[in-house]
Amino acid sequence: MTTAPAPRDIYERAKREGERRLSMPLLEKASTGFIAGVTIVFGIVALGMARELVEPELGPGVGKLVGALAFGIGLIFVVIGRSELFTENFFDPVATAIDRRRASAWTQLGTLWIVVLLLNLVGGAIMAVVFTVEGTLPAGAHHSLEEVAKDIASKSSLATFTRGVAAGTLLTLLSYLLHAVNSATSRIILAYVVGFFLALGPFDHVVVSVLHLVFGVWLGDAVTYFDVGSNLLLAGAGNLAGGLLLMTLTHAVQAKGARRSHNAQ
Secondary structure (H helix, E strand, C coil), X not given: CCCCCCHHHHHHHHHHHHHHHHHCCHHHHHHHHXXXXXXXXXXXXXXXXXXXXXXXHHCHHHHHHHHHHHXXXXXXXXXXXXXXXXXXXXXXXXXXXXXXCCHHHHHHHHHHHHHHXXXXXXXXXHHHHHHHCCCCCCCCHHHHHHHHHHHHHCCCHHHHHHHHHHHHHHHHHHHHHHCCCCCHHHHHHHHHHHHHHHHHCCCCCHHHHHHHHHHHHHHCCCCCHHHHHXXXXXXXXXXXXXXXXXXXXXXXXXXXXXXHHXXXX
């Protein structure tokens, strides 16, 4: 059994991956973002189908638990497929931008975030169109998806922001932990556990929550485009706060402190 790498080694791995992501051509950034948006919808739909199957017999509590267990597959698809979900690109590229200490790196980082977020939503919306067609999903799944959307939309602005902070921290932690493991099996387990916890909260990851709300708009009249826009802004701000301040920058300080200690020895 091998030991986990030291924080400075994880950080070095993250910088190398961040270099690759920042250097991707625009078309590659767009395509990896689009693919992630498409694949994460399978997790959303799995959540809806699982809840629809168990809630009538076992109640909403068990339905929520089983739905969260089903959602985890969506994050596995994203991680193992090497596509890119917004907030997943916080830790690695930011570590690279900090290390480069050049304005051009931050410009590249901003471009990466905008392109990935936009294409996540475009890809997810296209798949949502497919799954909202009557008969595509089992009977009752549309109702479950609409109920999830109504629950997300019913939260206060502050709650949406704080749930966004939690989601941003959680997804950025996943990015960090993926550099601490070497096997595909370990990556699958990590992605699944984080996906389960994200959906169990549920915490507001800007892409996942916005796509949930898009389902709600298209499947009923209780959720509006105003809810979609509000969640985009509030959850997105929370994701940035949690992912960057609570996770990325603190790990950067940890790694640099460990490096200085190692050099001193």
